[in-house]
Amino acid sequence: MTLSTGRESLPRQFADGVGRLVDLGLEPTDTPLERTAKASLTLAALLLGFFAGAWTLAYFRLGLSSAGLIVLVYQVSLLLALGLFVLTKRFAGFRFATLSLHLVTPIAVQVALGGFHQSSGVALWSLVAPLGAILAYGSRGSIWWFAAYVGLVGASATVDASRVASGTHVPTAAVATFFVANVVGVSAVVYLLLRYFVRERERSARALAEQHLLLADEQRRSEGLLLNILPAPVAERLKQRDGTIADRVPDVSVLFADIVGFTEWSERWPPERVVEMLNRLFTAFDELADAWGLEKIKTIGDAYMLAGGLHAQRDHPLAVANMARAMQREARRQRAAAGFALDLRIGIATGPVVAGVLGRSKFAYDMWGDTVNMASRMESTGIAGSIQVSETAYERLRGDFRFQRREHVMVKGKGEVTTYILLGETSGTTAPEATQT
Numbered sequence: 001m002t003l004s005t006g007r008e009s010l011p012r013q014f015a016d017g018v019g020r021l022v023d024l025g026l027e028p029t030d031t032p033l034e035r036t037a038k039a040s041l042t043l044a045a046l047l048l049g050f051f052a053g054a055w056t057l058a059y060f061r062l063g064l065s066s067a068g069l070i071v072l073v074y075q076v077s078l079l080l081a082l083g084l085f086v087l088t089k090r091f092a093g094f095r096f097a098t099l100s101l102h103l104v105t106p107i108a109v110q111v112a113l114g115g116f117h118q119s120s121g122v123a124l125w126s127l128v129a130p131l132g133a134i135l136a137y138g139s140r141g142s143i144w145w146f147a148a149y150v151g152l153v154g155a156s157a158t159v160d161a162s163r164v165a166s167g168t169h170v171p172t173a174a175v176a177t178f179f180v181a182n183v184v185g186v187s188a189v190v191y192l193l194l195r196y197f198v199r200e201r202e203r204s205a206r207a208l209a210e211q212h213l214l215l216a217d218e219q220r221r222s223e224g225l226l227l228n229i230l231p232a233p234v235a236e237r238l239k240q241r242d243g244t245i246a247d248r249v250p251d252v253s254v255l256f257a258d259i260v261g262f263t264e265w266s267e268r269w270p271p272e273r274v275v276e277m278l279n280r281l282f283t284a285f286d287e288l289a290d291a292w293g294l295e296k297i298k299t300i301g302d303a304y305m306l307a308g309g310l311h312a313q314r315d316h317p318l319a320v321a322n323m324a325r326a327m328q329r330e331a332r333r334q335r336a337a338a339g340f341a342l343d344l345r346i347g348i349a350t351g352p353v354v355a356g357v358l359g360r361s362k363f364a365y366d367m368w369g370d371t372v373n374m375a376s377r378m379e380s381t382g383i384a385g386s387i388q389v390s391e392t393a394y395e396r397l398r399g400d401f402r403f404q405r406r407e408h409v410m411v412k413g414k415g416e417v418t419t420y421i422l423l424g425e426t427s428g429t430t431a432p433e434a435t436q437t
Contacts, residue, residue: 021046024086025094032204038091040135040197042082044128045098047189049078062174066112067119074105095136099145103129107152116157120178123153124186131190135197246356252309253320253350253393254367254375257285257327260343260384262302277338278302284330292319292326297367303379307367310355317350317396321422324348324387347378348422349390377411378419387422394420402426 022039030038052075059068078101085094106125113119126149133145259281266274282299289296289306293313297305306323308316324346335342351371358364374390382388394403403420411417 025089025091027089032200032207034091036197036200036204037095037135039200040193041095041098041132042085043196044102044132044189044193045078045082047192048102048125048128049075049082051185051189052078058174058178062171064113067109070105070108070112074101077101095132099129099132099136102126102132103145103149103152107156110156117175120175120182122178122182123156124182125189126152127186128189128193131193135193244356246354248352248354249310250352251316251350252307252353252355252367252371253316253348253396254307254353254372255305255320255324255346255348256375256379257304257324257344257346258379259302259331260345261340265340266302277334280337281331281334281342284334285327288323288326288330292323294319294323297365307353317348317393318400320348321387321389321393321397321401324422328385328387343385345379345382345384346387347375347380347382347389348387348393349375349378350393350396351390373413374411377414381409381411381419383421389420389422391418391420397422400426 022042025038025042026035052071056068056071056075059065059071078098081094081097081101085091103126106122110116110119110121110123113122116123130142130146130149133142136142137145269277278299282304285304285306286296292308294306294308294316295310297307299305304327306320308320308323313319327346328344331342331344349371351369351374353367353369353371355365355367358366378388378390388406389397389403397403402423402425404423406419406421408416409419411419
């Protein structure tokens, strides 16, 4: 079992070692495309350097010293270019130097050996240069390298082999062997480079897909947070365009709710308990607002503000009134957990408002106008545990609820006004007159 594991680990260890060599010229700031191009050219240099070593030994062994010397110079130059790239991380110089060596050296060897047949088609190795240029320079930049490859191969064919390689003779068996070696060697290098490129592209595609999923998840989370701050139609407008978002809405119902006596209690409680209680209560209010199709505007300390009718909701006075009653029931339900007589003072007003978004990095949706001020005054002048509405709201709700009239209520900025306390739903189809207090 151990032996099997060791055998299986050898190819893996070799691949890891080559991978570390290939990554020597990479930088943390490289893009996936840059990483692939750098690693591919480094891999090409390592592969061609390895094959060149075998060719150098073979040429010298056969007495083809001129060809062997050319390949040796190629090896040394390739090693120097690779070492300089690892030290300086200057990819532009490395790619030009290595591609030039890949392009010129096989042609020079072919000329030194006396032509296509004598060299066993060694010029095929020059094909690595335009292929590498596709990775290093892109499809357009590689055209010039391919043109240079075609030009050099064509020019080498015109050389008089008997004059250039006078006295050079490659044994027939060696020619046949080198033909096989050149074809297989070039095919192997091209295959390995393409395989590496495709594998890296697939890995980059997987990484991009994972990043896309993360970005999509982050976008959903961000949109969810945005919807927690802004009404959905306003959030959509904010995503589609910049600039001021403001509307004059002619008919809106505004509700303010405040916890009676909360300030005194909060001064005696630990801060954790204060926040826990408010969070529990306001979370329940948020869920009620969603159920009634209303928009929470904001919380101010222990006060809660919401509105209906901001986005073409026709029955918003009724929805807000029902929401107010549901809030009172929820407050009574949470009295035991709160630890004190949890009563709400609620005010409602109906009328026109101006609404809009404030801020650039921290958004806030708010409303202004006499209707907002009146709803706030209805709350502040109301009675603990009651729902007090303005006269305009009363006119819209009198057919659905019973009310108790309050006269001579002093409202800041308005003087004495008549207000109404919502008592409950009507028992019949005809609404009774509001009783007077």
